[in-house]
Amino acid sequence: MAENENNAEAREPAPACPVMGSMSIHTHLALSFIAVAIVAMGIASIFYYYKARWHITQALRRDLLLVAQTAATQLDGDMHERIGAGTGADDPDFQAMRNQLIEIKKANSWPHDICTFRLLPSAAGAYSAPQSAEYVVTTQPESYAGKSYIASDEMRMAYEFGEARATNLYRDEQGRWISAYAPIMNSRGEVAGLLAVDYDAHDYYAAVSQEILQMGVIALGVLALCGLLAIYSAKRVSAPVESLTHAVETMAAGDYDTSLLSCRSIAELNRLAESFERMRMALKERLADLHSARTELLRSERLSAVGRLAHTIVHDLKNPMQVIKVANAVLAEKSKEELHPQMISRIASSIRRMADMTGDILDFCRDELRLETEMADLADFIEDEMENFRLSLKGSPVRLTVEPGQSALVEIDRNRLARAFGNLIANAAEALAGRPDGRIDIQYGTRDSLAFLRIIDNGPGIPEAIRHNLFESFVTHGKANGTGLGTSICKRVVEAHGGTIDFTTETNRGTAFEIALPLATQESHNGARPLLEQRG
Structure with a gap:
């Protein structure tokens, strides 16, 4: 039976979840929001880049088509047909058309070359699907007249359908370009050639980079705003969670009176806080019921133990009472003086045993020991008690010795400590x-x-069966007499003095009990320091 309320079995805490580089929930949420914002801004940036590129490409194509269509209407298609392959600057038609192209370039402030092409027939001899294009006239000082290259799809479609066409961004041996082609019509309404207007992609990429730069500035501003919003949102979420964590830690420490504030801004956390409050109140009520039930159980166990103890005390009191009865009878019948001291010693010893047993049961029945302390020199206390112990061991072969040591002033309840001391010696x-x-x-x-x-x-040692619970009530082994309360009450008395008691034992080699008591403090001895004295 577990009698001491302080001897509750300790429970090992549950192992904590292993964590690596743990961070607060506030940091987690803030970083998560920022990561989401960065990913979103990255996706938006890519989308915006391609969208800006498409818009710029379309705008350039419209501008190129407008220039090409306007310029093509100003050219004489019949003159273009008269210019032969490889015609030089000496030809008046070539020179006249080149001057027209230069004027068109100046009028439109166009930075790049403007030229005309003649599409060559395919091997089948039809113009419906020409395979190559031949330069006719260019605005460049160097003449490309007579040179040819593979015609693009846009050139073929412009030639075939008689409509202006523009390319997307493309690459050739001279770089990246966007080009527009417009048909040059003769007096018969037929396509006499194509006017080509080119745009250098370097300028195109400069325009796109400008758009991207503007977009990047906007993205940084949005990202900064998202970061501030993430920190604010994380605080709103983490503050209730931290409050809940504090409440759980407080409750784990045994405080069930600290309530948790509700979180009305976040519905889920508010429900969690309300659930926690209901759990806290339920635990508080159950712990109160458990404490009440435990107190009642201890009271019932104590009463049951007192009943058993009373039976033992009544049985054990028969022997000292019989000794007193016989000793009194002998004193009444005998008048020899030499017998009186022996009888008186037996009577005193029996009375002491009866007092110890009744004192044990009284101490056991008390919930708390109330000490009547006084200042005492440890060596004097031991010497006073040794006289009684030697008298009780008179006639026994057991030898009782004291090894003098350094004494000290202690504050003790002399009667209770003497009974605890005597109980250990009697055992x-x-x-x-x-x-x-x-x-x-x-x-x-x-x-x-x-x-x-x-x-x-130097006795046989304490049996292993009772070593682990030696200081519990009613623990005894192989003793003819006793209540089983001796060591339990010794422990209560020593601890009531603010001290400790422990033992070491070895089978067939003996046992050693040690009582440790605090030295008297300045407050307990009128401001004096603890007294240390060497006894010899």
Whole structure:
């Protein structure tokens, strides 16, 4: 039966979840929001880049088509047909058309070359699907007249359908370009050639880069705004979670009175807070019921134990009462003076045993020991008690010795500590019964601001079966007498003095009990320091 309320079994805490590089929820949320914002801005940037590129390409194509169509209407298609392959600058038609192209370039402030082409027939001899284009006239000083290259799809469609066409961005051996082609019509309404207007992609990419730069500035501003919003949102989410964490830690520490504030801004966290409050109140009520039930159980167990103890006390009191009865009868019948001291000693010993047993049951029944303390010198206390112990061991082969040590001033309840001291010596003497070499050594001294008292015997040692619960009530082994409360009450008395009691034992080699008590403080001894004295 677990009698001491302080001897509750300790529970090991659940192992914590392993974490690597743990961060606060506030940091997690803020980084998550920022990561989402960065990904979103990246996707938006890519989309915006291609969209801006498409818009710029379409705008350039419209401008090129407008220039090409306008210029083509100003050219004489019949003159273009008269210009032969490889015609030089000496030809008046070539020179006249080149001058027209130069004027068109100046009028439109066009930075790049403007030229005309003649599409060559295919091998089948039809113009419906020409395979190559031949330069006719260009605005460049160097003449490309007569040179040819593979015609593009846009050139073929412009030639075939008689409509202006523009390319997307393309690459050739001279770089990247966007070109527009417009048909040059003769007086018969037929396509006499194509006017080509080119645009250098370098300028195109400069325009796109300008758009991207503007977009990047906007993106940085949006990202900064998202970061601020992420921090604000993370605080709003993490603050209730941190409050909940604090409440859980407080409750884990045993405080069930701290309530958790609601979080009305976030519905899910508000429901979590309300659920936690209901759990806290339910736990508080159940713990109160459990404490009440435990107190009632302890009271019932104590009453049951008192009943069993009373039966034991009544049985054990028969022997000392019989001793007193016989001793009194002998004193009444005998008048020899030499018998009186022996009878009186037996009567005193029996009375002491009866007082100890009744004192044990009274201490056991009390929930809390109330000490009546006084200042005492440890060495004097031991010497006073040794007289009683030697008298009780008179006629026994057990030898009782004291090893003088450094004494100290302690604050003790002399009667209770003497009974605890005597109980340990009585247990040692009973364990040594029948051994001619039995010895009990008493040692005392000081260490680390404590006074210690040791009782050492060379007996058989404490049985292993009761070593782990030796200081519990009703624990005894192989004793003919006793209540089973001795060591339990010794522990309560020592701890009531603010001290500790422990033991070491070894089978067939003996047992050593040690009582450690705090030295008297300045407050307890009228401002004096603890008294240390060497006894010899």
